[in-house]
Amino acid sequence: MDWNKAIEEFKIYLSIERNLSNNTVEAYIRDIKLVSVFLKNKKPVNVIRKDIINFINHINKENKSSRTQARILSSIKSFYNYLIFDDKINDNPSIQIYSPKLEKKFPIVLTTQEIDKIISSIDLSVENGERNRTIIECLYSCGLRVSEIINLKISEINFTEEYIRIIGKGNKQRITPINNNLIKYFNNYINHIRSKIKINKRCIDYLFLNRRGTKISRVLVFNIVKEACKKAGVKKNISPHTFRHSFATHLVEGGADLRAVQEMLGHSNITTTEIYTHLDTKYLKEEMANFHPRS
Incomplete structure (x- = not known):
């Protein structure tokens, strides 16, 4: 073989x-x-x-x-x-090879001011400007993964109850609330931008489309984020996943229950979510250093 x-x-x-x-x-x-x-x-x-x-x-x-x-x-x-x-071999040659010790690495998080700058930097007068703004707002407001953004369907948005149903990793489903601002962006994009696209029959329910009428790609989302960050002058090494980290961190900083954050992120194990409590501790230390007279 x-x-x-x-x-x-x-x-x-x-x-x-x-x-x-x-x-x-x-x-x-x-x-x-x-x-x-x-x-x-x-x-x-x-x-x-x-x-x-x-x-x-x-x-x-x-x-x-x-x-x-x-x-x-x-x-x-x-x-x-x-x-x-598959009965091709009897022993695993890699079984006693150990992984290198992982360095403790906290994810990059944007401030709310940086997020506002990024979203505001998008030129709405150009083709796909409205779509791109909606994508970035959705990444941050809902904490979605890139794969979840590109596969999001209109039928999964409940405009009345104000939530979206996400099909996440392992085809697990979860419910994520959506705010009024994002609902406004969704409606504007669907009614005024998406409605003018000649949509491929196989992609009729996908929310975010490219100019060919098919669903957007992962690469396109990365490019949208990189371009918006560059225009906004944000120097951090940003990816679409940074908005998910920021979503979770800002919830924890605001006092959200960790179990609720776990549900909204779609984490199977709460230990995965607990990294955001460490980030919150870092935030508190920074606040102490910046504002306490004894610091």
Whole structure:
């Protein structure tokens, strides 16, 4: 079995047997393709522990972060567990290789002033200006992931009860409230912008469309955010996910119950949400340092 065949079968296994999302599957496959390039002269079933250690040393020399290295190693372990599951090998050559210690890394968070500057920087007179403003407002007001934004459907918006139904990771559903400002943006975009687009029949229910009438891509959302931040003069290293972090952090800073924040983010485990309490502590320390006379 060569690498291409093994990777293709692994992809099917992840999709069918493990029922993982397309984005998660593609992330696994990207990692294993990196291994296949490095070990192109060996068949995957003949790879030994030393080969994988050499590969990890190789990506370490490329200055990959410890977090990236840990993710890739996890993908390798899953790949070889699959080969065991499929009776291609008996032992996992990566099983006793340990991930590098992860540095504690807090996510970048925008201030409310920075968010206002970013949204205000969008030129509404140009094509797609209204759409782009609505996308960024939705990222922040609802704390959505990029995959959730691009797959958001009009039928999932309840304008009367003021909430949206999100299909998140693992096809889990959650309800997220929407504020009056976002409802106004939704209505304006749907009635005055989207209504003028010739919509592809397969995309008739998707909220955010490109000029071809099909749903927008992840890359487009990243570009929209980068361009808006550049115009606003915000120097932080921003991605669409930064608005999700900011959404959660501002809720916690405002006194929201952590369980409620967990529900709105769609986290399975509250320990994932607890990082925002650490961010809040950092915020409190900064406030103390800035404003207390003894600081």
